[in-house]
Amino acid sequence: xxxxxxxxxxxxxxxxxxxxxxxxxxxxxxxxxxxxxxxxxxxxxxxxxxxxxxxxxxxxxxxxxxxxxxxxxxxxxxxxxxxxxxxxxxxxxxxxxxxxxxxxxxxxxxxxxxxxxxxxxxxxxxxxxxxxxxxxxxxxxxxxxxxxxxxxxxxxxxxxxxxxxxxxxxxxxxxxxxxxxxxxxxxxxxxxxxxxxxxxxxxxxxxxxxxxxxxxxxxxxxxxxxxxxxxxxxxxxxxxxxxxxxxxxxxxxxxxxxxxxxxxxxxxxxxxxxxxxxxxxxxxxxxxxxxxxxxxxxxxxxxxxxxxx
Numbered sequence: 001x002x003x004x005x006x007x008x009x010x011x012x013x014x015x016x017x018x019x020x021x022x023x024x025x026x027x028x029x030x031x032x033x034x035x036x037x038x039x040x041x042x043x044x045x046x047x048x049x050x051x052x053x054x055x056x057x058x059x060x061x062x063x064x065x066x067x068x069x070x071x072x073x074x075x076x077x078x079x080x081x082x083x084x085x086x087x088x089x090x091x092x093x094x095x096x097x098x099x100x101x102x103x104x105x106x107x108x109x110x111x112x113x114x115x116x117x118x119x120x121x122x123x124x125x126x127x128x129x130x131x132x133x134x135x136x137x138x139x140x141x142x143x144x145x146x147x148x149x150x151x152x153x154x155x156x157x158x159x160x161x162x163x164x165x166x167x168x169x170x171x172x173x174x175x176x177x178x179x180x181x182x183x184x185x186x187x188x189x190x191x192x193x194x195x196x197x198x199x200x201x202x203x204x205x206x207x208x209x210x211x212x213x214x215x216x217x218x219x220x221x222x223x224x225x226x227x228x229x230x231x232x233x234x235x236x237x238x239x240x241x242x243x244x245x246x247x248x249x250x251x252x253x254x255x256x257x258x259x260x261x262x263x264x265x266x267x268x269x270x271x272x273x274x275x276x277x278x279x280x281x282x283x284x285x286x287x288x289x290x291x292x293x294x295x296x297x298x299x300x301x302x303x304x305x306x307x308x309x
Contacts, residue, residue, distance in 0.1 A: 137231025
């Protein structure tokens with residue numbers, strides 16, 4: 001079965017490369033030039049015909065895609081499983097070069113890897129005051145990032161930490177269980193009137209389906225969570241609209257739109273793929289990080305030893 005899936009993915013990739021090559025031939029021509037080319041170039045005639053075939057192939061692929069994705073007994077897209085992002089967004093969701101880490105003694109293993117970023121358009125639309133705060137956060141992130149203290153990561157950061165997470169889906173509820181800090185959240189499906197009792201670290205999660213896309217509205221998060229180590233932040237007015245869409249049996253396209261009038265000038269989005277962990281005996285393991293932070297948080301309270309004792 002996996003071999004069949006790999007073959008299908010390879011075939012789709014070859015179709016994409018071939019069609020992209022033809023598109024590139026024509027992207028700089030206007031309609032009049034293309035009309036002339038049809039009568040003057042055998043290659044152009046072939047290319048235009050191939051473009052028609054490309055559209056037909058991709059239309060057929062879209063139709064078959066709806067049938068290929070996993071589904072629950074009720075016919076909804078099935079998101080059950082263990083998933084993980086592969087990117088450097090936890091360091092910085094905006095594009096960034098590799099740089100020194102906060103601990104020189106850690107050498108190469110403590111350095112910050114480069115990343116293309118996951119922000120659509122490349123830059124978060126901060127207000128001037130909010131950008132100043134982000135830069136201040138970044139200067140001393142090892143001290144200030146709540147994640148370093150083992151606080152729960154919030155949404156969307158939880159989904160691009162370098163740790164796997166598990167989705168357990170039913171008709172009325174969806175549970176997200178995260179390996180980091182044993183964080184979790186309960187998503188209420190088709191229950192739009194269910195109100196958040198209080199602000200929380202992982203927010204209030206209400207979901208519905210738009211076709212084969214799972215849409216989750218996340219509100220009422222505490223303002224203390226960050227979006228990454230680079231100090232990107234929000235207020236308690238943050239609204240995150242998540243969209244989960246299967247683009248294959250083992251691949252989800254994740255998109256999230258963030259709105260916060262206290263911090264951003266307009267709504268903005270992040271997107272990246274989530275990969276199903278298909279390792280043998282794959283399961284979430286414990287990363288209860290409180291014990292790793294006790295010295296950091298409370299070491300200064302230790303009673304000094306008395307040399308006379």
